[in-house]
Amino acid sequence: MGVATLVALAFRPTPIAVDLGQVQRGPLQVTVDAEGKTRVRNRFTIAAPVAGRLARIDLDPGDPVQSGAVVARIDPLPLTTKVKEAQARLQELRAQLAGVETQRPKSAALAQAQAQIRVAIAAKQQAEARLADAKAALAQATRDRKRAQDLEVAGAQTRKVREDAELAATQRQQELEVAQKQVQGAISTVAAAQKAFSVLKAEQQDPDYLLEVYRAQISSTESTLVNLADEARRTVVRAPVGGKVFRVLQESARFIPAGEPLLELGDARQLELVIDVLSTDAVKVKPGAFIQVDHWGGPHTLQAQVRYVEPSAFTEVSALGVEEQRVNIIADFIPPPRSLGDGYRVEARIVVWEDKDALKVPVSALFRCENQKWCAFVAEQGKAQRRQVIISQRSQREAAVKKGLEVGEKVILHPTEQIKANQRIHSRS
Template sequence: MAQLQKQTVRNFFRRRPKETSATVTRQRIRLPRWLPYGLVGLGIAVLVVLAFRPTPIPVDVGTVTTGPLQVTIDAEGQTRVKDRYVVSATVDGRLQRIDLEAGDQVEANAVVAQLDPLPLDSKVRMAQARLQELRAELIGVDTQRPKTEALAQAAARLQSTQATQQATAAEVEETRVALEQARRDRTRAQNLEPRGAISRQAREAAELEEDRLVQELAADEKRLGSAIANVSAAQEALALLREEQRDPDYLEDAYRAQIRGVEAELANLVDEADRTTIAAPISGTVLRVPDKSARFVQAGDPLIELGNPGELELMIDVLSTDAVQIEPGDSIIVDQWGGPEPLTATVSYIEPAAFTEVSALGVEEQRVNVIGTLSGSRAHALGDRYRIEARIVTWSGDDVLQVPVSALYRCGESWCVFVVDDDRVQPREIAIDHRSTMAAEVTDGLQSEERVVLHPSEQLQAGRQVKAR
């Protein structure tokens, strides 16, 4: 740098040869030799200061305002008809094709579905024929008394079965004694064979004899059981014949009981046959027909849903922890229903029982249905099971000092904000009360029109310079 300055001075004097030596002396005084070094050092210092000076942090800034505030619980829901009637199949049978369409109007007691009555009519005729048969048998009870020959045959059969039982019992006992002897022989043979007293073949023969007698005893015992059962059957048959011989009124009572049973069955079949014609319970609109095709249905299968689409209510499911904050009469603001402006409704009641639902994240949640009543003339634009987004107002105020929720952060057990003053931030502890998704009510620590930092980051510190984005 010094060499450059010297060369500059020389060039200066060369371009101006007419100047005197006094003038050159004055010019050299004006350009001291340390001046270039000083200028360079000053520039470096300025650059260092600029490099290490903290730059303002760009932040989003919000304002503390005073105005209306609502605390809401936001949830999805759907509309539904207040009084829904599900017309179901009354009996099992083949359903004829349903001619109604969703949206059709029906009158009370009008036929809406028809089941094929032929199978039931056949059962009715069969029951009637059975009833006539039983009545005829009741008349002929006296002619059905047991004959002497039948009693003699039953007694002879009993004696025969008893003799067979005794013979079989004797065979069982004989086989049991032989089996006990065979077991002793087998034990003796097993002890003698290792000592060479008998051959292996003799020992195996003793074992085979024992096995044969075990099987023979099992067969004899089975025949004995069959003989005992035959004796019991013969005794019961003989006792029944003697009872019928002594008391012919027994059959009359039996036939009368059967007649009463068939009469009850016949009445039930007639009732079921009458219920194959299915009528509408109310006057209303067909909301849904699950399946119009002819098919076989069982009793209780839904066929048609009826209701009045003009009488709608809201069904909003909320978390059970939020449901305890809701009371009947709270206002409901209905958004995202398809119209240009929100609808209004009122909470009618909260269902007393919760249900379990798995969230999109796979977490089981306990939820409760909140039922609301729509109001306003535009509610007729909605239909059954339309999706809506609802905001249930649990608290509201008209002149509330409020701060954006995004400005809050935790400082210990309290809430704090960063207040912007002269482009610098200062942390301040505040007290809040009611809180919505966008703003919180300030009860202490802030004043209206004060500016606060939104979404404060960890870079912010007391006194740090900021600039609004």
């Protein structure tokens, strides 16, 4: 019996040495870890407001600047010359506008033309009256001639009386023709007077189009003058805010176009944090999430809070040459640090889930089993027992357990393929 026992003990499998961890309760944070950098929240790029020759900028990076201080100057002479030219052109147009009135016929000329029409009409009326008298006289003379002719035939009148009557009728006919010509001449005079008056009235209105032309040119020139005067004033470039100079983009004097960046400035005390993460991690980050900032050069961890997640991702090639879609997370420091500056590198841990009393197990104890579920080996009475585990959240080191493990249980860390159910084990420690 003793020999059999010794033989059984000799052939029993040797316990496998393992590292053990413990299921316990405590705080657990799930974070998205990424590198970030600081950035001045309100950075201003001051550009040249007008084209011209830039004077040398005497500021250097780091120089303090007060709000409204002169930071650059552009030679105003070309613009000043254009302003004077526009002013001279404006005076010329105003003089031409005033001269339009001198091109109109005077009111006295119009009154005289109207008077001539009235005189011509009166003369026409008189000629028409004389024509009527001539017609009446001719009719009477014609009757007298007929009567004289009849009496001479009857022997009651002498030949001379008849001849006198015929002469009188001829004279009346000639007087009628003269009166008719006088009426026609009077009608022509009236028409000529009316035409002259119409011409004067047309000349009175002819300069109206010049008024519109000069007024439009004056309005255009005034607008140009306002713009030129404004540009001339903007040749002195001032700081929109107080702060420090970050970069001087144009140091030397040279000709620059409008919109050319000159320098950057801002308040270095108003820093924000920019962290770019994978888009798959960005969907987990919500505004208000807390951030722990490490490895920034100081002795303690800084705190920050997510302000917003940028709505658009960008493509970046990783060190391995793989294209990645990444998203910027923008956060504010709590409180703002004094030691950091613009563009400083930091390491950030964004808290996306947290439980101050979570049931947690080391991630190294978990492995995938059937149907891609999580399992772990629990040490019970010197043997390994496999358990299926349901977890809710996990960080890089620990996972929150929903079901399958209890507080105080020992689990095998980094289980190998040698570990099987009911395998005898012993702790290395």
